[in-house]
Every structure is written in structure tokens, then in C-alpha cells.
Amino acid sequence: MRGVLIADFDPAAPYRLDPRVALRDEPFGALAYHYGSRRLSFLRSPELVEVLRCLERHTSAAAAVDSVVALPDRERHLRALAALVRSEMVVPG
Amino acid sequence: MSAALVEALERGLDAPICLTWELTYGCNLACAHCLSSSGRRDPAELSTAEAMAVIDELAAMSVFYVNIGGGEPTIRSDFYELVEHAVASGVGVKFSTNGTTMTAARARRLAATDYLDVQVSLDGADAATNDALRGAGSFAAARRAMDHLATAGFEGFKISVVVTRHNLHQLDALEALAAGYGAQLRLTRLRPSGRAAAIWSELHPTADQQVELYRWLVARPGVLTGDSFFHLSALGDPLPGLNLCGAGRVVCLIDPVGDVYACPFVLHEQFRAGSVRSHGGFAGVWRDSPLMRSLRAPTSPGACGSCGSYDSCRGGCMAAKFFTGLPLAGPDPECVHGLGAAALAAAGAQDERAAVAGGAAAGVQDERAAVAGGTAAGAAERRAGSPDHSTPVRISRHPRTRWPTSGR
Numbered sequence A: 001m002r003g004v005l006i007a008d009f010d011p012a013a014p015y016r017l018d019p020r021v022a023l024r025d026e027p028f029g030a031l032a033y034h035y036g037s038r039r040l041s042f043l044r045s046p047e048l049v050e051v052l053r054c055l056e057r058h059t060s061a062a063a064a065v066d067s068v069v070a071l072p073d074r075e076r077h078l079r080a081l082a083a084l085v086r087s088e089m090v091v092p093g
Numbered sequence B: 001m002s003a004a005l006v007e008a009l010e011r012g013l014d015a016p017i018c019l020t021w022e023l024t025y026g027c028n029l030a031c032a033h034c035l036s037s038s039g040r041r042d043p044a045e046l047s048t049a050e051a052m053a054v055i056d057e058l059a060a061m062s063v064f065y066v067n068i069g070g071g072e073p074t075i076r077s078d079f080y081e082l083v084e085h086a087v088a089s090g091v092g093v094k095f096s097t098n099g100t101t102m103t104a105a106r107a108r109r110l111a112a113t114d115y116l117d118v119q120v121s122l123d124g125a126d127a128a129t130n131d132a133l134r135g136a137g138s139f140a141a142a143r144r145a146m147d148h149l150a151t152a153g154f155e156g157f158k159i160s161v162v163v164t165r166h167n168l169h170q171l172d173a174l175e176a177l178a179a180g181y182g183a184q185l186r187l188t189r190l191r192p193s194g195r196a197a198a199i200w201s202e203l204h205p206t207a208d209q210q211v212e213l214y215r216w217l218v219a220r221p222g223v224l225t226g227d228s229f230f231h232l233s234a235l236g237d238p239l240p241g242l243n244l245c246g247a248g249r250v251v252c253l254i255d256p257v258g259d260v261y262a263c264p265f266v267l268h269e270q271f272r273a274g275s276v277r278s279h280g281g282f283a284g285v286w287r288d289s290p291l292m293r294s295l296r297a298p299t300s301p302g303a304c305g306s307c308g309s310y311d312s313c314r315g316g317c318m319a320a321k322f323f324t325g326l327p328l329a330g331p332d333p334e335c336v337h338g339l340g341a342a343a344l345a346a347a348g349a350q351d352e353r354a355a356v357a358g359g360a361a362a363g364v365q366d367e368r369a370a371v372a373g374g375t376a377a378g379a380a381e382r383r384a385g386s387p388d389h390s391t392p393v394r395i396s397r398h399p400r401t402r403w404p405t406s407g408r
């Protein structure tokens, strides 16, 4: 799994939310809808939503994650970002 | 999907994820299984200004897209105006059409519009099978529409098929037909509402065919279903999708006169939550109507409680139960373990008893009370259903249901 993760996604590189993705806040986190692919994702943590909202202001995905969550939660959020990169919700910045 | 997320969705969201909007009851075809019993336009249908206001409200609620149907939505003269306003407001549109009004010029206009999906309805791989349900000439008309779309370069339009006993053996042929157009195949479940109520028992897939359909779908995750077959998930691995009933929780329906119904497939008084014409508008109905609230409350699994498949099937579809006269807490009429058939037989017997007694069968009425009041005991478990229900199929306006209706 890690190999795949590193191949698709580099935590040290900049990323941003695809401009065609809209976020809608929900009690469990948010809904993300990609107007291009018509894909709907459930973002299951408010922190992840915060990371996505500030992603493009940071020089790397890891920096964006670190600005929102503490170290123990870092890996989990990076994995979530990697999944969003694979589904093309998040694109290289 | 995590249990916590399922629970959050079952409690309902502040706005639907998507909704179905029947723009008109007018239709130039008269399909035997039409869920909205469409034919003639209703003089009270929403005006252009009212429809525009609904779109503005949906945009304000961040509803990502609407599934527009009817009737045949394209016969409204303001159809393209409404679509363009929705898309420009960030509300994507997926609309269903029988294809009869498609021209080369319209196909080009559609192909040039972003955030727009078109679904052409087709209920068989050949004219004989399709036209038996949809009327003479409808197969040729749908194919012509597909030709126009393909020629205009509209990539990935959808071919939407209601699965029946008579076209189930044509799934491969339908898949090939879609592939030939660069289109996507979409299959939906035949629900016994509207005109389909009268012919459902002869038309719905047999028990063997349900198994065949499940296997076919499991092997083809790319075929769209709008989650409508999640009752088949009781046969093994779950089908892709949310696998829960979205009625009043994440989906709903607006009918041509602006009435709001909890489920995209139950255009029946019992499930009417209010009207977009009322003071609080659509948002008020969605958030505050007692019916919507009751659907977000925990309910009992009823006779499904002892079923080992309940976690994946969750008792199936409320609409299918409603229109076949089954208790809402209990098995789907097409339960893959055969409980639905038994329940149908029992409900039939109850009906007769009720007729003799001159009143409604008590057991069935209790279930209705549970839905209306959201008071069912056994709070931990919830009812079942499915979420996306985008789809071309529609609702019954004047359904023939054996479910007892109060005061009539």
C-alpha cells in the first residue's frame, strides 16, 4: 500500500483542490462533488475539510496537514489526501 | 462505508445531495410502466419564474445536481432556459428524455453545455421488446436521439433502462449498444408505482433473474444503477453505493406543481411533505416538515430483524413495499431470500379480510403510523432503501396501492 501511496502522491509536493470540486459542510465533515467527473465523496473529518481548504496556500501537502492536525494524525490525513488524488478531487498544485 | 457515516446519513442532511424534479406531467408517449402516470400537462405546473426561484433556492442550499424528468421535460418551452439557469448557478443537471424531441441542433447545444448529463430512456435492446412497453416507434425515436448525440460529440450520455422480466436477458446486448455510442449504460429498478403498479407483478424480474442480475452487476461496477438494486446486496458482496434508503434523508422529489415528496419514486399523498409554493419554500419543507423528520428517525427492521443479510439489504425499498401493500418495516417484495413473496401472499389475505370487515388491516395500518409518526419501537435499527435515485423512472401520481389510505 505504501508503495502505491508514494507513487501517486508526494507529501512534499504542492497540491490543490480541483477547481471543479465544490465542498458542502456537513456535521460529519463535508460532501465533495466533482462537477467534471460527477463523483461524490464523503469527507469524514472536519479537519480533513480544513486541510483541503488551505491546501493551495501551502508549499506542500504535508505542510497543509501539519497546519491543521497534530503529529499523531498526520499519517491518516496524508492517506486521505492520497485517496483524493487518486480520485482526482485533489490535483498537483 | 463506516457505520458512523451511515448513521449520519440516516439522520438526514440539511439539504439533499441531489433531487429529482419532474418538470411536467406532459408527455408525448404513454409508457405502460410510467411511474408518474404522465400524459397531459397540469395547468397548475410551476411557471418559469417559480421554477427559476426553485433553482435559486437549490443553489443557495448547495444542492450539487438535480435529476430532471417528467413527463417529457423537453416539451416545456422554457426547458433549455431552466437548464441553462441551473447550470450557471452551479446546480448540475441530469435530465431524462424519451428522445423524441431531439434534433441535430439541440444535440449540439446540449453537447456544448457543461455540467449537463442526458439520459435517453430505452427499455429493450430491440424494437419489439422496447415498444411493447414504451409504444410503437419509441425505439426508433430513442435510437435517432442517440445518433444525434453521438454525432454532436456528446460523450458519455446515458442510456437508461428499467430492468424487466422481458429485457433482463438483453443486458449484454444493451451494454454493447451503449458501448457502440460511447455511452454509459444505466439500469434502474422497476418500481410498482404509477401505471407500473398494475403490471408490476407480470413485469418484475423473477427470483432467478434477480440472481442473474446481481451476478451481472457485480461483474460490471462501471454500469450505473443509481443504487436502485441494493436489495440484491443480500446475495453476497454489496453492490457499489450507499446501500441505504435516501428518502427524506439525502434525496426527495419536486413534482410539476411544486409539491415535495420524500422519495423520488413515491408520488403519493402519503409521502407528500409540502410545497415549494408554501411560505418557507423548498428549504422549509426539507428541513421542517413532520414527514421528512419522521423518515430521519430510527425505525424497526420488523420481520427483517432476524435476517443475516439485514446489514447489506436493510429491508429493501420503502416505495416497493408501499405500492405492493407490504408493511414498511419488513422485507422488500423482491427479497432475495423469498420473504417478500410470503409477505405479499399474507398482505393479499389481509386485504381480503379488510374488504370483508369493511376496514383496513390493522397490522398494515400500524406500519403506516410508524412511518407517519416515526415512533416505531426497537429504535436501534433503521429502515432501508437507496440513495442516488437520479433516474428517468418516475413516480405515481395516482397510484393504485393496496395500502389502506385514511378517510377514503
Ligand code: SF4
Residues within 6 Å of the ligand: B231, B234, B303, B304, B307, B308, B309, B310, B313, B314, B315, B316, B330, B331, B332, B335, B336, B337, B338, B339, B340
Ligand atoms: S429478509 Fe429483509 S433484510 Fe433479509 S434479504 Fe429479505 S428484505 Fe433483505
Ligand code: SF4
Residues within 6 Å of the ligand: B244, B245, B246, B247, B251, B263, B264, B265, B266, B316, B317, B318, B319, B320, B384, B385, B386, B387, B389
Ligand atoms: S429505497 Fe425506495 S423508498 Fe427509499 S428512496 Fe429509494 S426508491 Fe425511495
